[in-house]
Amino acid sequence: MSFLLKKSDQNRHATDFLIDKMLYAPAIHCGYYSCFQKIVYILIDYYPDDYDFIQQQIKERRKGSLHGSCIKAFIGRFRPFDRRDALDLDTMLNDLKGFRINSDYNDDEVKPADANKVKEIVDKTHFLIKRHMKV
């Protein structure tokens, strides 16, 4: 198993563990990275040209973010499988990306309900990727 895929799996387990321990902000951090690491793994292993292009663009233009660009490229590859699921995945991942940054850096409380929503998003993200891409 790829180390990146293993880290994604570990972060997913950590999300459940941290929610159980009522450590909500760290749970959100791990939940996001569980999804992001799986996306990066798929790009590197299945669509390496896409990943190289992203890195090259960021280096040359110094514009855009690695995370945003990876999510966009991944969704582009996912979309032919199922347009509805792709839109849901895009919506969930961008929602989670923004919320993770707020959770990590803003002086805001993270509530149990937020952590439970994150768990739903993480589970659905992994489910949809498995369902269509078999990863």
Added chain:
Amino acid sequence: MNIQQFVIESFEKIKNLFPHALIEYQYDEDVDTHYIKLSPLGIYEDDSFVDIGWAIKDTYNEIFDSGDVCFLTDKSLIQLTAPTIISDPETNIASVNDIETIIEAGELLRRFDTLVEFDWKESETVIVLDSFQSNLEVSDINSGNDKYAMAA
């Protein structure tokens, strides 16, 4: 096309199919994301929204080379704290909450084919849509009159 034009056109695409949608827009610079919130939840979940959603995202990606558009609902993690453009079907009022957006969006709001009238308040500006007017009028900001009228 600038971002305000893009947002107004996106609102129109949604309202063409879902005239009763409450649509709110807010940009988050920290994550370079343009959030478009749709209410009620059924609009996002409707099968017809899939094509509109992708059309909006594809247009964004064709025009802008960074950032992204993210659709939100009441179920989302991110909740808008200060939307800058709102289209509310219940009151037939569209609010634009910053003056630069008003100026830049003003021309495009003509496409709603409506009177655009905004009451200047301390914290926000409200644009009232009225489909019976056809001329542009903007009252003098220094006249002491706190009401602006702009008909499209």
